[in-house]
Structure formats: structure tokens, C-alpha cells
Amino acid sequence: TQLLEQSPQFLSIQEGENLTVYCNSSSVFSSLQWYRQEPGEGPVLLVTVVTGGEVKKLKRLTFQFGDARKDSSLHITAAQPGDTGLYLCAGPPYNQGGKLIFGQGTELSVKP
């Protein structure tokens, strides 16, 4: 059973389109992180959200942490081919200190 469920698992869109990736759990998380991974490399941190209801923007990327701290979303505006990659959410379950658990990832392909 995946503690963090991401959807969709695959997403193929045209350049210029908008998209949203979801990260959901039945458990409460102290914080959630979003990573991006390119082929042959390790994931790289994009952002950490800490407070319930928090919204963070990183250029065309908008991250939101749910009020109940059980879900998060990543919205990309006007996607570009350079956004192509695997997007992963991760977090430490509230009562399991020291562990960072990942979702199964969303594979995004942006075609020119």
C-alpha cells in the first residue's frame, strides 16, 4: 500500500498547456516536498511546504499543501519541453520521524 498516492501516473501534453499533479494520503504529514528527476540522475528538490493551506510559487510552478496536511498539488502553467521529467512528492509521516516516504511519481512529457 502506497502511503502517498500520486495522480496521474503519466501525463503527455503539448507545449503551452497547463497541468496539475496530485499527491494524496489518508495520513497527516508534517510537511511535504516535491522533487523533479531527470533520466540517469537523482531527484532534485523543488520546494517544501510546511503549513496547512500554504501556497508556494516557483516561476510557472505553483505548489499547494492541503488544509488538513493530507494532500498537495503541483500546478504548471504554460508547460515547456524543459519541464519534462518525473515529479515526486515526499514527506515524513507525522508519527514516524526520520523516514521520508515518496509517492510513485508522475511522468510528465511536454511535446513541442
Add this chain to the structure above:
Amino acid sequence: NAGVTQTPKFQVLKTGQSMTLQCAQDMNHEYMSWYRQDPGMGLRLIHYSVGAGITDQGEVPNGYNVSRSTTEDFPLRLLSAAPSQTSVYFCASSLTGALNSPLHFGNGTRLTVT
């Protein structure tokens, strides 16, 4: 700073063989961890360490051993490799392992067990 260094980059083993995946970091990070990545499964935590001399199990620890004798190194041992251990393995470290401490990943070791 080299960051997190993993060796080897690629490895092929026969069933039953043993090997050690090496991981070293030069950032003086207290927290280190090992993940395996399989298609459609994301990253699954194998073992982690919050400091030298301390290790604990993650989500999928069976078949793997770790030790943390120094702050810098966190090797992962496969005592008797099985085809189910074919995967890409990532080592990661963070400054404290605290809630908001970002993970720094190595570039992975691609392991095939035949």
C-alpha cells in the same frame, strides 16, 4: 564539494552473489538513507541512519544490510543477491534528517541480478 557519490554506476550480479554499494558524502550531513527505484513504484526506503553508529529499517529492508561507522560513508550490502533486487539504487543525505531538511541524492547505481 562532490556532494553524494555512489559507486559503482552499473553492476551485474548472478543470483546468490554478494556485493556492497558504496555511498559517500562530503557535506557533513548527519542523515543518510538508501532507496530503490522501480518502475511505477517511486522511491522506496530501504534503510536510513540519523548519525554515525545508528541505523534503522525503512519500508523494504529485507535482503539488505547497512552500517554507519563514519559520518561520511553509508554502504549498502546485499548478502545473497536475488533477481527481485534488480533495481536502481539511490543514496541520499540531508543535514539533520529533520522535517524540513532537503535530501541530496547521488546519481544512482543500476543493479541487474540474473
